[in-house]
Amino acid sequence: MDVPKKITCVDCGQPAYRLTYPPEDGWVVGDYVAYRCSGCNDRWDLIVNEEDAAEQPPSSLSIADEARAILQSRIDQQRPNDSN
Numbered sequence: 143m144d145v146p147k148k149i150t151c152v153d154c155g156q157p158a159y160r161l162t163y164p165p166e167d168g169w170v171v172g173d174y175v176a177y178r179c180s181g182c183n184d185r186w187d188l189i190v191n192e193e194d195a196a197e198q199p200p201s202s203l204s205i206a207d208e209a210r211a212i213l214q215s216r217i218d219q220q221r222p223n224d225s226n
């Protein structure tokens with residue numbers, strides 16, 4: 143399984159580089175991977191999960207979920223207008 147050498151820091155948007163060396167047998171689900179952000183110097187400890195292990199990109203189901211969330215937020219925004 144592959145683990146990215148670089149991720150994007152969610153705090154500052156700068157690249158965060160992997161600190162942890164790959165195990166001899168390769169990464170497995172449950173392994174800890176540490177990253178150090180080149181921008182804010184934050185350390186990120188991530189756990190390799192099933193999603194990383196999957197070779198397929200996220201299915202269309204997640205896109206449908208996202209669309210549903212956007213729709214729901216629009217409904218929520220409209221609610222105050224209805225009560226006025």
Ligand SMILES: [Zn+2]
Pocket residue numbers: 151152153154155156179180181182183184
């Ligand atoms: Zn950062």
